[in-house]
Amino acid sequence: MIRPILALTLITALVGCGGGKPSSNLQSMSRGAAAMAVPVSGVVSSKSAKQLFGNEHSASAQRAEPFGSYAKGCAAGNVQLPETGATWQAMRLSRNRNWGQPTTIDFIQDLSRKAAQHPGWAGLYVGDISQPKGGPMLTGHASHQIGLDADIWMLPPTTLSRSRAEREDISSISMQRAKGAYVNSDWTRAHHEIIKAAASDPRVARIFIFPGAKVQMCNDEKGERSWLGKVRPWYGHHFHFHVRLACPPGASGCVNQTPPPAGDGCADAQSWVNNILNPPPAKPRDPDAPKPKPKRELTLNDLPGQCSGVLASR
Numbered sequence: 490m491i492r493p494i495l496a497l498t499l500i501t502a503l504v505g506c507g508g509g510k511p512s513s514n515l516q517s518m519s520r521g522a523a524a525m526a527v528p529v530s531g532v533v534s535s536k537s538a539k540q541l542f543g544n545e546h547s548a549s550a551q552r553a554e555p556f557g558s559y560a561k562g563c564a565a566g567n568v569q570l571p572e573t574g575a576t577w578q579a580m581r582l583s584r585n586r587n588w589g590q591p592t593t594i595d596f597i598q599d600l601s602r603k604a605a606q607h608p609g610w611a612g613l614y615v616g617d618i619s620q621p622k623g624g625p626m627l628t629g630h631a632s633h634q635i636g637l638d639a640d641i642w643m644l645p646p647t648t649l650s651r652s653r654a655e656r657e658d659i660s661s662i663s664m665q666r667a668k669g670a671y672v673n674s675d676w677t678r679a680h681h682e683i684i685k686a687a688a689s690d691p692r693v694a695r696i697f698i699f700p701g702a703k704v705q706m707c708n709d710e711k712g713e714r715s716w717l718g719k720v721r722p723w724y725g726h727h728f729h730f731h732v733r734l735a736c737p738p739g740a741s742g743c744v745n746q747t748p749p750p751a752g753d754g755c756a757d758a759q760s761w762v763n764n765i766l767n768p769p770p771a772k773p774r775d776p777d778a779p780k781p782k783p784k785r786e787l788t789l790n791d792l793p794g795q796c797s798g799v800l801a802s803r
């Protein structure tokens with residue numbers, strides 16, 4: 490299953506390939522060997538990790554397991570979300586980011602079935618999940634590296650028969666008004682219910698969404714509120730919401746984020762909104778402060794050791 494890394498440098502030179510066939514098997518938990526570190530030459534280990542992972546077109550033939558943390562890691566045994574299902578379509582297929590850990594793909598399909606119960610929603614349009622082997626990407630996203638993050642479009646799908654070309658061209662819609670302090674008139678109760686269903690799922694650790702939407706849901710929720718704690722206000726995230734799953738049970742190489750603080754987090758979201766509406770004065774710059782270090786690009790060396798084995802396995 491695991492070939493020497495020598496082949497790797499040749500393979501990363503290949504481009505093209507695209508979406509490919511849906512792997513459709515969710516049995517990868519039992520498929521292949523467990524991932525382990527393979528020896529890597531100094532040249533490869535110092536190579537840009539996004540170049541290595543961004544040019545991989547298929548998953549590793551290993552037991553599914555995320556390695557590392559959401560913004561510094563990789564994913565063994567990812568599976569592909571089929572491009573179209575009864576209640577979903579994967580968007581922007583040219584990016585080849587409709588891959589994730591089996592638990593993520595299951596979760597998305599489950600959530601899409603719940604979404605399809607709402608009037609005007611044929612299901613879900615699914616944005617970026619991960620690359621076939623996870624890892625850093627050539628464009629966009631600091632996270633989405635271990636196959637446990639997924640972006641769900643805010644645009645209610647009216648049809649699930651969009652062509653590949655349409656899925657490149659159409660855009661989601663923004664839900665925000667006043668720079669994210671409020672939702673706009675496209676926000677519906679169905680958005681609330683779908684995000685509530687996602688946040689109530691025990692597989693989910695966090696959901697990122699713009700502050701105005703969180704406050705709206707805080708105000709509208711008259712029942713059970715504990716799910717609101719997982720809904721975290723964050724920058725951007727008005728064309729899609731971002732679902733982050735917790736490390737699956739037994740995934741010892743996967744690093745969970747610290748759980749969100751107890752409570753519904755509504756006061757915190759309100760203070761984000763207040764800061765948008767009345768921005769605090771900018772702090773004066775300290776002329777003696779050291780210049781912030783430019784962020785160094787991740788290399789294979791920065792990722793967990795198992796990621797070399799993930800790259801080499803096919």
Ligand SMILES: [Zn+2]
Binds near residue numbers: 633638639640731
């Ligand atoms: Zn995202």
